[in-house]
Amino acid sequence: TQLLEQSPQFLSIQEGENLTVYCNSSSVFSSLQWYRQEPGEGPVLLVTVVTGGEVKKLKRLTFQFGDARKDSSLHITAAQPGDTGLYLCAGAGGWATSGTYKYIFGTGTRLKVLA
């Protein structure tokens, strides 16, 4: 069974601070995605990383896929209150004969940025 563990589970920081969220597994994934979820809403995709060692930037957010494609990190620079939310990583797991991946989600990191 493929599992994705995220750390930390909860994070409360002051505006302007930097933070890193980790997503780790013992399994290899074809790709890894990061989502952000607001209360009462569904997750929204932020980024997909595909190649081992790949780094992608989305404004103040930097995403990295581990060289072995087993882990990923999300770094936020100068966090703002608008960054508050639940961050989820999701790995594209076993390829099904139906022609799609079964996506495995991490347990989530709840971030609160205080003004």
Next chain:
Amino acid sequence: DAGITQSPRHKVTETGTPVTLRCHQTENHRYMYWYRQDPGHGLRLIHYSYGVKDTDKGEVSDGYSVSRSKTEDFLLTLESATSSQTSVYFCASLDRRPSTDTQYFGPGTRLTVL
């Protein structure tokens, strides 16, 4: 954003009753998914569909069934609801693009089984 709606948004039911949740998408996506979200577990895949009348099980499929009679609609049925099925249920459809498959999620259905 893909147009994905879920109904109902909230439901309270009693143990042993059947419950059907509906997901509707307007993007003509082939693949659709049902997940449940519980504290400490993230999102877990219940069932998914890869076309009309084509479905397969996810990691937590026991006690759930699905049906897809039209591309736009994906139904999740709890045959006999139990308290352990109290959860928030999310539907998603998949926009397939090279190296950037994107799941678009609905707003969720909060189900309480008493």
